[in-house]
Amino acid sequence: MSHHDGEMDRHGSGPEESQYGPGLRALRRQRCLLWGVILLYVPQMWITAQLTHSNRAVGVAFGIWFIFLVKAGLPVAFAPCPRCGNYFHLKNFNTLYVRRCRHCGLHINADRKP
Numbered sequence: 001m002s003h004h005d006g007e008m009d010r011h012g013s014g015p016e017e018s019q020y021g022p023g024l025r026a027l028r029r030q031r032c033l034l035w036g037v038i039l040l041y042v043p044q045m046w047i048t049a050q051l052t053h054s055n056r057a058v059g060v061a062f063g064i065w066f067i068f069l070v071k072a073g074l075p076v077a078f079a080p081c082p083r084c085g086n087y088f089h090l091k092n093f094n095t096l097y098v099r100r101c102r103h104c105g106l107h108i109n110a111d112r113k114p
């Protein structure tokens with residue numbers, strides 16, 4: 001069933017993709033940072049609760065975490081695609097953290113493919 005997509009077979013193989021390397025690397029770094037912030041949520045809440053036993057402190061910790069989430073998330077949401085210049089993740093005012101540009105289909109790892 002993988003034989004039908006003949007027009008995709010040279011995908012990622014040309015020098016064309018490598019020119020997007022710096023842009024894609026920056027994009028991956030921003031996505032990585034966002035995931036880091038998201039993954040930090042549980043340990044941060046847990047440690048704050050264990051150390052302080054205070055709902056108020058947990059609320060403050062949540063507020064700080066949320067600020068980090070917004071600060072890490074906005075650059076990802078509004079990151080431009082290195083190929084087509086449209087927002088990589090944003091289309092019709094909704095954001096999906098897919099691994100391809102939602103406008104031109106450029107893969108987040110296009111520059112890494114052999």
Ligand SMILES: [Zn+2]
Pocket residue numbers: 081082083084085086088101102103104105106
């Ligand atoms: Zn694009």
